[in-house]
Amino acid sequence: MRTSTTARAATKRHRNFRGEAFLVLPSAGRMWSACNVKVRDCWAVTSVTLRRCLKLGAAMAKSKFEYVRNFEADDTCLAHCWVVVRLDGRNFHRFAEKHNFAKPNDSRALHLMTKCAQTVMTELEDIVIAYGQSDEYSFVFKRKSNWFKRRASKFMTHVASQFASSYVFYWRDYFEDQPLLYPPGFDGRVIVYPNNQTLKDYLSWRQADCHVNNLYNTVFWALVQQSGLTPVQAQERLQGTLAADKNEILFSEFNINYNNEPLMYRKGTVLIWQKVGEVTTKEVKLPAEIEGKKMAVTRTRIKPVPLYCDIIGDAFWKEHPEILDEDS
Numbered sequence: 001m002r003t004s005t006t007a008r009a010a011t012k013r014h015r016n017f018r019g020e021a022f023l024v025l026p027s028a029g030r031m032w033s034a035c036n037v038k039v040r041d042c043w044a045v046t047s048v049t050l051r052r053c054l055k056l057g058a059a060m061a062k063s064k065f066e067y068v069r070n071f072e073a074d075d076t077c078l079a080h081c082w083v084v085v086r087l088d089g090r091n092f093h094r095f096a097e098k099h100n101f102a103k104p105n106d107s108r109a110l111h112l113m114t115k116c117a118q119t120v121m122t123e124l125e126d127i128v129i130a131y132g133q134s135d136e137y138s139f140v141f142k143r144k145s146n147w148f149k150r151r152a153s154k155f156m157t158h159v160a161s162q163f164a165s166s167y168v169f170y171w172r173d174y175f176e177d178q179p180l181l182y183p184p185g186f187d188g189r190v191i192v193y194p195n196n197q198t199l200k201d202y203l204s205w206r207q208a209d210c211h212v213n214n215l216y217n218t219v220f221w222a223l224v225q226q227s228g229l230t231p232v233q234a235q236e237r238l239q240g241t242l243a244a245d246k247n248e249i250l251f252s253e254f255n256i257n258y259n260n261e262p263l264m265y266r267k268g269t270v271l272i273w274q275k276v277g278e279v280t281t282k283e284v285k286l287p288a289e290i291e292g293k294k295m296a297v298t299r300t301r302i303k304p305v306p307l308y309c310d311i312i313g314d315a316f317w318k319e320h321p322e323i324l325d326e327d328s
């Protein structure tokens, strides 16, 4: 008699560190050494043998220390929800000072952040959209992602480590004359959103935060750099002012129309997957007269592309319905 279809389907073959084969039966949670049953025979094993081996396996494979596994918290993210990982630079106020970042915005630093986020999207799986501003970046995983069985700690640590190592790896591409003085760090958090509206509201919240901070910083640094106010004086001048007041100060005192400031500063950066035509040179073998010649070949690739646009209104989501697609 063969094992039942369910038992066979659930049984997985593995090898231990010595290369010996063993079986894992998830329903029983027991490891089972191949010294009892050869792997090549396992698909024809009788249910009697199966039970006998389970008993043996129970005694053999579990060490007395294995109970410590039970201390691991179950951090599976709720099914069918959007999983967001947000990273934030650790003490980046000091980091920006030490590395002479331009105020109020350093485009090198912002582009480096985006390069790191693109690397995260390319290297990891199932990220559908990312949004970044200042020293933070948010990554949204597909609703139905089953990457690392949806474990929050796996999502967060993979994103944070990939992002931080990329920041160091690509630093010199953006800061040619500025050596990296010490290793930067990023904290991470995982937030689970139950539907499209809450996810859109989350991203809107981050973009609104970008706008509020950038408007404040633009006026603050104009007062310091152009009017010669001390940071404390500039802070006092701006206390209690509304957005309209800040726009007015910028326009009347510095001839700056805030709406003409770069979109990347005002809106932050949105990364979505788009088809990109990539031109590469390739040796082409065809007619005799051009044999061995290098030719430019264009091929289409899907890459995380930066957009600097509004994501609070409906227009963006209507233009890119695939992001919130049910099967996403």
Ligand SMILES: [Mg+2]
Pocket: 088, 089, 090, 091, 092, 135
């Ligand atoms: Mg920070």
